[in-house]
Amino acid sequence: MTVIEVKNLAKRYGETVAVRDVSFSVERGEIFGILGPNGAGKTTTVECIAGLRTPDSGSITILDGSAGDPALRTRVGVQLQEGELQDKLTVREALELYSTFYPDPADWRKLVDDLGLTPKLKTRYGKLSGGQKQRLSIALALLGNPEIAILDELTTGLDPQARRDTWDLISGIRDRGVTLLLVTHFMEEAERLCDRIAVIDKGEVVALDTPAGLVQRAGDEQRIRFRPSLPFADELLTGLPEVKELRRQGERVEIIGSGNLLHAVISVLARDGIVAAELTLEQASLDDAFVNLTRGE
Numbered sequence: 001m002t003v004i005e006v007k008n009l010a011k012r013y014g015e016t017v018a019v020r021d022v023s024f025s026v027e028r029g030e031i032f033g034i035l036g037p038n039g040a041g042k043t044t045t046v047e048c049i050a051g052l053r054t055p056d057s058g059s060i061t062i063l064d065g066s067a068g069d070p071a072l073r074t075r076v077g078v079q080l081q082e083g084e085l086q087d088k089l090t091v092r093e094a095l096e097l098y099s100t101f102y103p104d105p106a107d108w109r110k111l112v113d114d115l116g117l118t119p120k121l122k123t124r125y126g127k128l129s130g131g132q133k134q135r136l137s138i139a140l141a142l143l144g145n146p147e148i149a150i151l152d153e154l155t156t157g158l159d160p161q162a163r164r165d166t167w168d169l170i171s172g173i174r175d176r177g178v179t180l181l182l183v184t185h186f187m188e189e190a191e192r193l194c195d196r197i198a199v200i201d202k203g204e205v206v207a208l209d210t211p212a213g214l215v216q217r218a219g220d221e222q223r224i225r226f227r228p229s230l231p232f233a234d235e236l237l238t239g240l241p242e243v244k245e246l247r248r249q250g251e252r253v254e255i256i257g258s259g260n261l262l263h264a265v266i267s268v269l270a271r272d273g274i275v276a277a278e279l280t281l282e283q284a285s286l287d288d289a290f291v292n293l294t295r296g297e
């Protein structure tokens with residue numbers, strides 16, 4: 001079931017076209033990622049979906065309403081941008097205040113615990129580090145037990161451990177049936193968390209696929225390097241359909257190819273009693289796919 005449908009969204013700020021033509025739909029229960037270079041129009045897109053900005057044209061349907069519909073306020077959780085909370089408010093006060101906005105709020109103690117914020121409950125917002133503010137904004141977005149949570153730059157400013165903890169939290173929230181729309185700059189995050197990703201560049205969707213599907217578009221080329229335990233003739237491997245090229249560098253051999261390359265090479269070597277020592281395999285990554293799709297910045 002589709003819970004967010006964006007059709008031909010466009011938004012400009014004066015002369016600047018932030019979003020030219022963006023369309024995609026998000027299914028219930030999925031983690032949908034929006035990825036793109038700086039200034040691509042990601043934040044503007046999610047702000048339109050969250051009802052914080054009015055599109056110039058196009059349509060946005062969320063659950064059974066339109067973006068910005070007051071009836072959606074408790075059903076859609078939106079991560080606040082920095083500066084939207086008063087500096088003097090303590091973490092606890094912010095959580096208690098925001099809990100009163102919702103008919104059936106989540107247990108904020110559990111949320112702050114999951115986000116590692118419990119020791120900061122008495123700290124004023126203005127005194128929190130960037131990462132702590134970020135975590136508090138995630139907690140506030142999830143406080144109303146929303147059906148959809150919209151999180152912009154989920155883990156920007158978090159250290160590696162806090163980032164991993166946040167991923168676990170997000171996976172746990174999805175397991176409870178919440179649909180998540182994330183904006184992220186981190187390939188690893190997109191690859192680990194997202195079911196599908198829309199790559200946005202210059203205000204348009206340039207690709208929409210699963211992380212694996214995007215990687216596949218980057219090409220199927222693989223590179224194997226190893227040191228053979230015994231000498232062998234190039235022809236032993238260059239005759240394989242999976243092998244495109246064989247190079248030698250001193251004792252080391254590099255093979256470039258595709259398909260089930262590793263299996264093909266290892267099987268042939270093993271037949272002749274050759275062991276591939278110090279073996280490494282490189283494959284295309286989501287990074288490669290991203291660069292290929294948004295090249296020409």
Ligand SMILES: Nc1ncnc2c1ncn2[C@@H]1O[C@H](COP(=O)(O)OP(=O)(O)OP(=O)(O)O)[C@@H](O)[C@H]1O
Nearest residue numbers: 013016017018036037038039040041042043044045
């Ligand atoms: N309030 C605004 N007024 C004028 N221009 C804006 C405003 N907000 C964004 N823009 C411009 O619109 C374009 C898209 O910005 P947006 O913040 O949506 O991109 P983004 O993909 O989220 O970028 P980033 O990854 O850097 O956060 C950029 O050129 C930006 O400078």
